[in-house]
Structures are given as structure tokens and as C-alpha cells.
Amino acid sequence: MDFGFTEGDRAFRAHARTWLETHLADAVGPRAWERELGQAGWIGIGWPEDGGAAYGNRPAGLTHQVIWAEEYARSAAPARMGHIGENLLAPTLITYGTEEQKRRHLPPIARGETFWCQGYSEPGAGSDLAGIRTTAVPDGTGGYAVTGQKIWTSLARDADWCFVLARTGPGSTRHHGLSFLLVEMDQPGRVDVRPIRQMTGTSEFNEVFFDGARAAEVVGGEGNGWTVAMGLLALERGVSTLAQQIGFAQELDQVIAAARANGTAGDPVIRARLVRQWAELATMRQHALRTLGATTDPAAPSVAKLLWGGWHQRLGELAVEVGGETGAVGAQPWSATTPYELTTAQHLFLFSRADTIYGGSDEIQRNIIAERVLGLPREPR
Numbered sequence: 001m002d003f004g005f006t007e008g009d010r011a012f013r014a015h016a017r018t019w020l021e022t023h024l025a026d027a028v029g030p031r032a033w034e035r036e037l038g039q040a041g042w043i044g045i046g047w048p049e050d051g052g053a054a055y056g057n058r059p060a061g062l063t064h065q066v067i068w069a070e071e072y073a074r075s076a077a078p079a080r081m082g083h084i085g086e087n088l089l090a091p092t093l094i095t096y097g098t099e100e101q102k103r104r105h106l107p108p109i110a111r112g113e114t115f116w117c118q119g120y121s122e123p124g125a126g127s128d129l130a131g132i133r134t135t136a137v138p139d140g141t142g143g144y145a146v147t148g149q150k151i152w153t154s155l156a157r158d159a160d161w162c163f164v165l166a167r168t169g170p171g172s173t174r175h176h177g178l179s180f181l182l183v184e185m186d187q188p189g190r191v192d193v194r195p196i197r198q199m200t201g202t203s204e205f206n207e208v209f210f211d212g213a214r215a216a217e218v219v220g221g222e223g224n225g226w227t228v229a230m231g232l233l234a235l236e237r238g239v240s241t242l243a244q245q246i247g248f249a250q251e252l253d254q255v256i257a258a259a260r261a262n263g264t265a266g267d268p269v270i271r272a273r274l275v276r277q278w279a280e281l282a283t284m285r286q287h288a289l290r291t292l293g294a295t296t297d298p299a300a301p302s303v304a305k306l307l308w309g310g311w312h313q314r315l316g317e318l319a320v321e322v323g324g325e326t327g328a329v330g331a332q333p334w335s336a337t338t339p340y341e342l343t344t345a346q347h348l349f350l351f352s353r354a355d356t357i358y359g360g361s362d363e364i365q366r367n368i369i370a371e372r373v374l375g376l377p378r379e380p381r
Contacts, residue, residue: 005063013067020075030081030158031112038112042068043082047090047106055090055102056110062292066242073246081158085109085116089163092232096180096220105161105182119150119164119183119208120229126152126357128364129165129229130174136166136181136215143216144168146183149209152358156193156206159185164215165229168222178225181215190214200342200350233301233360241288241304245281248308251315251348252277258345259322273318280311299373302365309355309362316352319345 005013019040027033037043038056045060045068060068080086090109093102108114125131134148146166156162162183169177185191190213195203220228256274259265265274284307291300320327323345342350356362370376 005067009063009067012064013071016068016071017075020071020077024075024077027078030078033078034080034082034112034115036112037082038110043086043112044090044106044110046087047094055106066292069243070246073243074250076250081115081155082109082112084118084155084159085114085161088118088232089116092163092180092228093219095231096224096228101182101217101219114160115155115158117153117156117159117162117185117208119153119162119166121152122149123151126361130226132165132167132178134164134166134210136164136168136179139214143214144179144181144218145212146181146210146215147212149207151205151207152196153193153206153208154204156185156208157195161185162191162208163219163232164210165225166215168218168225175226177223178229179222180219180225180228182217182219183210183213183215187213198351199353200347241308242285242292244308245285245288248281248312248315251319252281254344255315255319255322258319262322262324264322264324270318270322277311277315277318280307284308284311299369302360302368305360306362306365309359312355313352316345316349320349 019042023036023040027036034043041058044056045058046065047055086109090106093105097105105114109116119134120129120132122132122134125133132148134146134150136144136146139145144166146164148166150162150164153162162185164181164183165178166181167177168179172178183191185193190211192209192211194207194209196205196207197203198205252274255277256265259270259274264270284304287307288304291304323343327343327345367379371378
């Protein structure tokens with residue numbers, strides 16, 4: 001898709017920028033911030049338009065969705081607690097859910113009141129999602145009892161709900177016999193969330209254990225989970241990719257500023273690598289704009305993931321190299337009582353090691369392009 005921004009789009013950008021500048025100064029706490037976004041109608045503008053304003057969101061065209069995502073990232077606003085519910089679960093419900101499910105779950109998402117996490121990956125079934133082993137059996141009340149383990153679950157500690165891909169077909173294998181279930185997280189003794197401490201020292205991800213947890217709703221019908229799950233994953237590479245690139249540009253600017261400050265920008269090798277990072281980022285933006293909304297191009301999401309995953313990892317490596325010897329140490333020595341505090345560059349380097357793994361590893365993305373686009377033989381399993 002190729003498009004330019006009209007006068008109306010530019011006015012909308014100015015409105016979004018002004019609102020953010022005005023309200024960010026008073027932002028207190030992630031939940032309060034989400035409610036403020038909801039009250040102003042900023043949640044759900046990326047939902048498919050057939051959802052309209054019936055569920056409390058603000059109808060908007062694609063350019064306005066892009067503008068809001070970019071301005072939000074540019075303003076350095078807080079990371080969104082409601083991202084998974086707004087940008088993944090909601091469009092999936094609009095596409096596959098019943099009217100009852102839409103009217104129950106979409107309005108509180110649009111108001112910034114309920115938060116979701118994604119129950120997909122498991123130990124031994126990450127990028128190879130069809131290998132999941134979490135099961136769900138009828139519980140005699142019209143719902144299901146879910147048993148199993150999910151891992152790398154973002155926001156699980158704060159989420160009210162989790163959409164879970166589970167095996168409801170006894171004896172089924174691979175992508176057959178799966179269902180897309182909605183599970184409330186507040187089930188003491190049945191849902192256990194444990195933070196995963198990463199090498200950055202932080203715990204953005206969690207592992208979740210389900211022990212007979214009740215799931216009262218299935219989206220898309222029993223046994224159709226694979227179709228629903230794949231439809232949801234396609235949404236991960238949309239407008240949010242452009243907002244992500246704004247954040248990347250800010251990180252690149254910080255690395256360039258550091259190189260100028262300590263003189264490494266004068267090194268021709270470092271300078272060439274900085275220029276290459278800038279050129280590749282500009283190329284990624286054009287690719288994202290060109291393929292935005294290209295639902296008929298099966299390669300677009302995989303190409304985008306391959307581009308940004310490797311780019312961000314290389315930026316992390318460059319950030320540490322620009323810092324030189326001093327960039328390899330922290331402000332204070334590590335001890336058991338005083339954890340090592342990472343610099344911005346060190347955190348970028350360590351966290352970006354996972355960029356080529358999560359969200360579908362590079363190997364999986366290359367297989368998708370090879371098999372579904374180029375028509376090459378499937379990889380032996």
C-alpha cells in the first residue's frame with residue numbers, strides 16, 4: 001500500500017501530539033493511564049471498521065491509525081498495558097467471535113479497564129506452535145477445564161484474562177484438534193503465574209501454569225483454534241510495526257549521540273555501520289508502508305520480522321562497541337545485595353539477543369517464505 005498524508009491527516013497528527021503533550025505530564029500509573037486513554041477515545045482506533053463505535057472505540061482509517069501509533073511512540077509515552085487486548089484479541093473477536101463475546105469483552109478493553117495476555121508458547125512448542133500439549137476437556141457446565149503450561153507470557157502478572165490455545169481433540173496432533181479459549185486469570189489454585197528473570201535482570205515475561213482452570217468461552221468454534229490463532233498472529237505485523245520503528249529511530253539517535261560524544265563517530269568503520277543502520281531503518285519503514293494492509297501477501301509479515309529482528313540485534317551490538325571499554329562495565333560493582341545496574345546500551349544489547357527468536361524465530365520465518373511463497377519442499381520433521 002502506497003499512501004501520503006492529507007491535510008486532514010496532518011490536522012489529526014497535530015491533535016494527537018497536543019493531547020499527548022498535555023496529558024503525559026499528569027500520567028500516574030499504568031492502569032490509570034489506560035483509563036485516561038480510553039476516556040479520550042484513543043483505544044481501539046486500529047480495530048476493523050466493521051466494529052465501528054458500537055464497542056466504545058473511535059472509528060479511524062488506516063492513515064489515522066499509523067499517525068496515532070507514530071505519535072504515541074515519538075512522545076515516549078508509557079508502554080501500553082492494553083496492547084495485547086486492543087491490538088490482538090479485539091480484532092480477532094471482531095473477525096471470529098460471537099456478538100455476545102464482542103459485547104462482553106470489547107467495551108471494557110476500549111475503556112482501558114481489562115487487560116489480556118497471550119497463552120500460546122509452551123516449553124518445547126514456541127515457534128513450532130502446532131506442537132502444544134496444553135489440554136482442555138469439557139467440565140460439564142458448557143465450558144472447559146484447562147491443564148498445562150504456557151511460557152514467555154507477557155503481562156501475565158497484570159492481566160485479567162488470557163486467550164489460550166489448547167488441545168480439545170483427544171489424541172489429536174499438530175494443528176488439528178485445537179481450540180482458542182478465553183480464561184480468567186483470577187482463579188486461585190488453578191492459575192499460577194511465575195515471573196521469569198532474564199539476563200537483563202528484569203522480568204517482562206512469565207510462565208503460567210493451568211491446573212483445571214475454567215474456560216467458559218471458545219472463539220471460532222471447537223477445533224478451529226489453529227485458524228483463529230493464525231488470524232491473530234497476522235495482526236502482530238500491522239500498524240504497530242511502524243510505531244516500533246519510531247522507537248528504533250530514537251534508540252539509533254542515542255547511539256549516534258554517544259558516538260559523537262566520545263569521538264568514535266570519527267572511526268570510519270563505526271561511521272559506516274551507523275550509516276548502514278540508518279539506511280536499513282529507512283528501508284524498513286518504506287517496506288512497512290508499502291505492505292500495510294497487504295493481507296494477500298503471505299510473505300510480508302515474515303519479511304518484516306526478519307528485517308527488524310536482525311536490525312535491532314545489530315544495533316545492540318553497535319551500541320556496546322561505541323561505548324568501548326567503559327561501555328562494558330556498569331556504574332557500580334555487582335554484589336548479591338546490590339544487583340548490577342545496566343546502562344541503556346547494555347540493556348539494549350542483552351534484550352535484543354531475543355529479537356530473532358520471539359514472535360517466530362528467524363528459522364521459522366525463512367521456512368514460511370520458502371514453503372508458502374517460493375513453493376520449495378517442506379522441511380523434514
